[in-house]
Amino acid sequence: MTTPDESVHARLDRLRRDRGLLTPAELLDLAEHGVTVLDPFSVIVSRRVEIGPDNVLHPGVVIECDERSHCVLGPGNVLYGGTRISATDGGSITVGASSLIGDGGTRILAGAHESITIGDGVRLMDGAEVTGDSLLGHGSQILGRISARSVELGAGLPYTHPDPDGRGGVLTGTGRVAGVLVGTGEALGEVSDDMSDFEPERQRLYHPEAPRLGPGPTLERLTAEHAGAVLAFERENRDFFRYSVPDRGDEYFTPDGFAERHRALLAEQADGRCHFHVLVNGWGRVVGRVNLVDVADGSAEIGYRIAEADARQGLARTAVEEVCRLAAASYGLSALTAVSSLGNEASRALLARTGFTEVGERRVDGEKVMAYRRTL
Structure with missing residues (x-):
């Protein structure tokens, strides 16, 4: 009061x-x-x-x-x-x-x-x-x-x-x-x-012209702990990747669908049939994937993809060269193969710069491609 x-x-x-x-x-x-x-x-x-x-x-x-x-x-x-x-x-x-x-x-x-x-x-x-x-x-x-x-x-x-x-x-x-x-x-x-x-x-x-100041990216063998970062990588770049590889379908990008596929990849890797890798930048983010599949008779096929925001930075070449080193030193492989569509000049140039040589044209899913091989 x-x-x-x-x-x-x-x-x-x-x-x-x-x-x-x-x-x-x-x-x-x-x-x-x-x-x-x-x-x-x-x-x-x-x-x-x-x-x-x-x-x-x-x-x-x-x-x-x-x-x-x-x-x-x-x-x-x-x-x-x-x-x-x-x-x-x-x-x-x-x-x-x-x-x-x-x-x-x-x-x-x-x-x-x-x-x-x-x-x-x-x-x-x-x-x-x-x-x-x-x-x-x-x-x-x-x-x-x-x-x-x-x-x-x-x-x-x-x-x-x-x-x-x-x-x-x-x-x-x-x-x-x-x-x-x-x-x-x-x-x-x-x-x-x-x-x-x-x-x-x-x-x-x-901010495409902004500098890249973090530590350089590192190549890591795929693990269960990479699942969330890999799903984010695939989701963010889905439209970008459509131009070079077939789309994976909506189910792949759901949490359950992706988890099932990720477990399957790790099982293939554990059996020695494939070797999967992620390229992780200095901020802990997946910016690329480089894989060796169909391992048999000392050979495997290499495939790679780099995030749209990180393309044209030399990351693909660095990752491919590192996987080639691992293929010989850690996986006991003696040769790698690769294919690239005839119109993908950037991919063909990268393979040539990393030691792959053309071995002739072939058809994959009805598309004419160029096949490559590198002896390790």
């Missing part, structure tokens, strides 16, 4: 304390810990919130955390006006360091037993909303009026890094998404309410 001699400031302090909020004076006192509150009268912060040093809170920021919940704000973040962070009914919100949140309004809301983790160097802008159990890895971004529920954005480097392959995952557009996974170096753009299928693209497709 208001008393006649109670000042406006005293009334405001009492109202905030009654609701478990910091008073304007207490918000200003955060400066002793390096926290800048530009307008303590419009900023609302729960006493239960843990705020690290060097944060900047613009006018109109609200950070709520009830007695059953947990909310931590790491160092060096900037919260713009209109940002609302709310953990209630046992929810948990953790924000890392050096993120930019809320230019244009942003809401981060964790309800009963929900957990939202936001990494370092994240950007949430232009009305973005994050709810449910969500993980936004280092360097990830949500740009636009997107309501993202229970999403995972792969961790990476900040958006300022010149190599898009190493940046965190990105969502852009206007609408609602739920349960999506956007990996490192990927972007799910033009989000809208009527989206029925979610297929992230490589950020490099939007």
Whole structure:
């Protein structure tokens, strides 16, 4: 109840304390810990919130955390006006360091037993909303009026890094998404309410001239652990690969269909009938496949494919030469064969540069091709 001699400031302090909020004076006192509150009268912060040093809170920021919940704000973040962070009914919100949140309004809301983790160097802008159990890895971004529920954005480097392959995952557009996974170096753009299928693209497709600064790719023998990365590789490049090889069919690209096929490949490899390899770039992403199939009598047929965003970078030649070395040194093979369509000049030139010689034309599935052979 208001008393006649109670000042406006005293009334405001009492109202905030009654609701478990910091008073304007207490918000200003955060400066002793390096926290800048530009307008303590419009900023609302729960006493239960843990705020690290060097944060900047613009006018109109609200950070709520009830007695059953947990909310931590790491160092060096900037919260713009209109940002609302709310953990209630046992929810948990953790924000890392050096993120930019809320230019244009942003809401981060964790309800009963929900957990939202936001990494370092994240950007949430232009009305973005994050709810449910969500993980936004280092360097990830949500740009636009997107309501993202229970999403995972792969961790990476900040958006300022010149190599898009190493940046965190990105969502852009206007609408609602739920349960999506956007990996490192990927972007799910033009989000809208009527989206029925979610297929992230490589950020490099939007920045084809950007430098490649990660460690060089390595060739790895196919394992069960590669399944998710290989499926992402095949999905992203499905349309691109149609031009050179027959499409695998819709069933192959479903989680169950792909899992069955992947198990079958590993079984063939275990029997020694084939040797499968993936080319993995410095950011842990599959950018190519090189396989030896139909192993018999000391020989095998080689086949390869490189992601569209990574083509014309010399990766195919490097991978083919490495597999030729492995074929002799590790698999005990003495010769490799290959075929290429007569119109695929790039493939034919690559085979010639890697030591394969033409042995004559033949027909495969009705198409005239050139056959090649290399003695190891």
